[in-house]
Amino acid sequence: EAQVTQNPRYLITVTGKKLTVTCSQNMNHEYMSWYRQDPGLGLRQIYYSMNVEVTDKGDVPEGYKVSRKEKRNFPLILESPSPNQTSLYFCASSLGTSGRTDTQYFGPGTRLTVL
Amino acid sequence: DQQVKQNSPSLSVQEGRISILNCDYTNSMFDYFLWYKKYPAEGPTFLISISSIKDKNEDGRFTVFLNKSAKHLSLHIVPSQPGDSAVYFCAADTGNQFYFGTGTSLTVIP
Numbered sequence: 154e155a156q157v158t159q160n161p162r163y164l165i166t167v168t169g170k171k172l173t174v175t176c177s178q179n180m181n182h183e184y185m186s187w188y189r190q191d192p193g194l195g196l197r198q199i200y201y202s203m204n205v206e207v208t209d210k211g212d213v214p215e216g217y218k219v220s221r222k223e224k225r226n227f228p229l230i231l232e233s234p235s236p237n238q239t240s241l242y243f244c245a246s247s248l249g250t251s252g253r254t255d256t257q258y259f260g261p262g263t264r265l266t267v268l
Numbered sequence: 269d270q271q272v273k274q275n276s277p278s279l280s281v282q283e284g285r286i287s288i289l290n291c292d293y294t295n296s297m298f299d300y301f302l303w304y305k306k307y308p309a310e311g312p313t314f315l316i317s318i319s320s321i322k323d324k325n326e327d328g329r330f331t332v333f334l335n336k337s338a339k340h341l342s343l344h345i346v347p348s349q350p351g352d353s354a355v356y357f358c359a360a361d362t363g364n365q366f367y368f369g370t371g372t373s374l375t376v377i378p
Contacts, residue, residue, distance in 0.1 A: 157311070186366065195274075195357060195370035196312070203364060211365060243311050256302070257366070259311030 155180045157260035159244050165266045166234055174229045174263050176244030184249030185227040186211070186257065187219065189240040196243065202227055203249060234267040241265075271295050272360050274369035282377050287345040289372050291358035294339065298360035298367075303332060303343050306355045306371070315356070316343070348376045 157178045186201040198211030202221040218230040245257040281287045299320040304312035318325040318332045331344045355371045
């Protein structure tokens, strides 16, 4: 089944404790991206990757890191989480071969709470 | 600053009637737009898209209209069904970045 998977689905942590949210897709997509969803703000793009080893900042990259060492995986790293990073996070992927991001397929989301 | 705006946080419609969801954008460089639907506890799923070279795109019960001069797009759902109850996001695609609106929660009343 074609899908984007994220782990963990739920995470409660404390300020300053490094964490990684994994994202994997099995569709051989070039483009991958991370978003956060907050009430009243919709979905905001954190980072995106057009291809392996190519990543770039989205709208709200502060406090986050990403890496794209393999095509299928795009982990989101919070080196020192803070309470304002409490949010619902989505990973997404798309073909992107034409240079367009086009239709994205989203993972189920990761609910992160930073105390 | 929000470049894609959905000014109606919620909308209620009777089953069988038309649902019209609106979206405005500020950046005239946006040339591709999409609508996504989101159910609780799930990721958004793609619904329909439109390129800026068109002013209308249809897919079954869903039609998206684009008015470039007004920087406005709308999603029409006809007829509305209870299963359409969800949050709808419009999005603008620049080719490498996405900008989403804040979402409109649609409730279709049986």
